[in-house]
């Protein structure tokens with residue numbers, strides 16, 4: 373595998389830190405960002421890394437000459453600043469296969485072999501690394517279809533819909549060689565504003581969603597945060613080559629106030645303490661997913677698009693409180709057909725409807741989750757039965773339906789008042805292990 377690091381940026385927001393050393397050589401928790409990037413790329417199987425340099429490029433040249441690096445490197449230095457894309461033109465004729473493209477100010481721990489596999493499977497020209505974050509309201513967003521096809525990139529200052537999916541462009545890509553060919557040599561250009569939109573227009577850009585750690589060193593505050601995350605081990609732990617632990621959450625009655633057959637986005641209201649509980653999970657070793665049965669589609673109360681709008685509202689409300697979901701799955705089906713007004717296409721027996729385990733197994737495969745070390749939290753016996761069927765531990769919360777008698781026989785490991793208590797209890801158990 374081949375990788376390209378764009379390390380020519382000036383890093384003006386970091387002030388005096390980047391006056392004498394390029395951003396890529398700023399030490400974070402005792403090791404230069406570039407050294408960390410080369411380690412990570414080598415761990416993903418990169419055999420060669422091209423470094424596009426500019427501002428203070430001689431320092432980067434000196435660095436790779438004088439230090440042992442884990443992978444072969446070659447430097448292409450631009451004589452004048454060419455923006456985030458201009459330097460790519462120098463690779464024309466040199467790269468003939470899809471390659472990793474990352475910015476030099478990113479600290480990450482990403483299994484790029486998974487991302488490359490996805491790029492090759494979907495046949496896109498550009499695959500961009502997408503993730504939810506704790507501050508979507510001031511981040512560049514990706515607008516994508518559920519298939520991952522990217523419809524547009526939305527800058528942080530551009531007007532957005534009231535409710536938006538928490539999907540942020542991280543600044544790491546897989547590019548096919550045709551992308552290099554559209555960059556004009558010697559001209560300044562911006563990758564996200566000028567190059568990516570050409571390929572979006574042609575339907576050639578895919579979002580690859582991951583829960584792995586990736587953050588830019590744009591400001592001194594972020595630099596401090598990333599140093600803390602490196603030291604605590606969070607950065608390495610989230611790499612998807614490692615087995616993950618997860619908490620699977622039911623939606624209605626667990627995260628948001630229970631409304632029978634909720635089908636209008638405006639009826640979704642977070643339960644007190646739910647956002648703070650999810651924020652605690654985000655800072656813990658656990659990934660956090662929602663798995664929800666939404667038979668409202670099969671009953672024709674709303675469309676798939678309307679369920680997705682409800683989830684955009686959910687992610688927007690959580691984002692406003694600094695919380696995010698690593699991913700969401702829902703089942704639109706219902707097995708019993710023959711009712712007036714139903715949507716027959718969705719009246720089927722499926723593997724995804726809880727207590728079936730289809731949604732959980734799909735997420736477990738996508739995020740390398742060890743289900744035996746994971747939890748399900750929900751407000752019905754069906755959630756608990758799902759946990760048992762999937763081999764997970766479970767917590768029943770009393771904040772939702774309070775069904776009586778219970779429809780399924782499975783018993784939860786713990787009973788809690790609400791999600792806040794459930795998260796406290798399961799994080800307390802994780803500490804003891």
Ligand SMILES: [Zn+2]
Nearest residue numbers: 703705722724
């Ligand atoms: Zn289903």
